[in-house]
Amino acid sequence: MDVEGRATNNKSPTLNFEQDQQKGGQNDHVDLSSAHTIDHGWKWGIICLIIVGLYTAYVNWLLAAFHIIGDQRFIRYRDLMGFAYGKNMYRITWTLQFFTLLLGNMGFILMGGKALKNKDFDVSGSQVSKVFNAFGAISAVIVSNTSGLLPEIQSTLRKPPVKNMRKALYSQYTVGVLFYYGVTIMGYWAYGSMVSAYLPQNLSGPRWINVLINAVVFLQSITSQHMFVAPIHEALDTKFLDISKGMHSGENLKRLFLLRAIFFSGNTLVSAAFPFMGDFVNLSGSFSLVPLTFMFPSMVFIKVKGKTARIEKKAWHWFTIIFSSLLTIATTISAFRLIVDNIKKYHIFADA
Secondary structure, eight states: OOOTTTTOOOOOOOOOOOOOOOOOSSTTOOSOOOSOGGGTHHHHHHHHHHHHHHHHHHHHHHHHTTSEETTEEOOSHHHHHHHHHOHHHHHHHHHHHHHHHHHHHHHHHTOOOOOOOSOOOOOOSOHHHHHHHHHHHHHHHHHHHOOSOHHHHHTTSOSSHHHHHHHHHHHIIIIIHHHHHHHHHHHHHHHGGGOOSSGGGGOOSOHHHHHHHHHHHHHHHHHHHHHHTHHHHHHHHHHHSOTTSOTTSHHHHHHHHHHHHHHHHHHHHHHHHOTTHHHHHHHIIIIIIHIIIIIHHHHHHHHHHTTTSOHHHHHHHHHHHHHHHHHHHHHHHHHHHHHHHHHHHOOTTOOO
């Protein structure tokens, strides 16, 4: 099967994934979902952070090994899945990636929340709500730990790509996770389960410090917006730009501006229309990232190395595939339930 960029030396844009926005409280809030421990409490929240962190580190480590199969180099996740399972899986993978990137970009637009003074570490709601919210929090932790775009990122590394990607994963899941989890845990300790979705609003101190922090967050947000959707830009540019002319020709610059304007205007409009759009961002973690992160790498292993692998390894990867499928169903139901609940409470363009 011939799929785009399957064996090429062209590099994809370097991507940055900062998905650590915090959701402020229980399901009555409609801010951006996050990896905060709010819907698990201290004990299960910390356990969930550790388990998901270790598991995502493992599956990304596994996926990095399939950057080169035989003499073919895969610079896109969808190319790898298309090579292993055919054209339909290529399309499914790209759809899930597109869905994740689009909603993740909305997450940066939605960055904001309410500052609440009192600390509350309790997980509120009925027993059923607690269960569904816990699954929702699991998908949020997954969103915050991985991107579903490891092959695209790996394609930007110098040789040897597998070794260097694994070095990067070492850094991400050792040094990097200390800072990210540190902010998450300290924020929960300092402000409780009702922490603002926009953490700087909970901070006090001199005005100039607050101005500086908000300015840095603003710059990081608008920069990450563009970096986060780089693969979408690539797909749009490939389809709509005139390849017979230079990238920076007058005609292509006009098309670039128009494509970016339409994309971000539409994304902003949809984000503003739904005051609970953060729930849809959470949905991306359940419906898209769970299979992209946990299921697909094991599927590639079964396809590529299944005939020569030991029986216990094959059993482990089949367990991962089945468990990931069940987790996808559970977290997706949880995300849809929260969306349905909030549809009953809010109208379009409501001031949440």
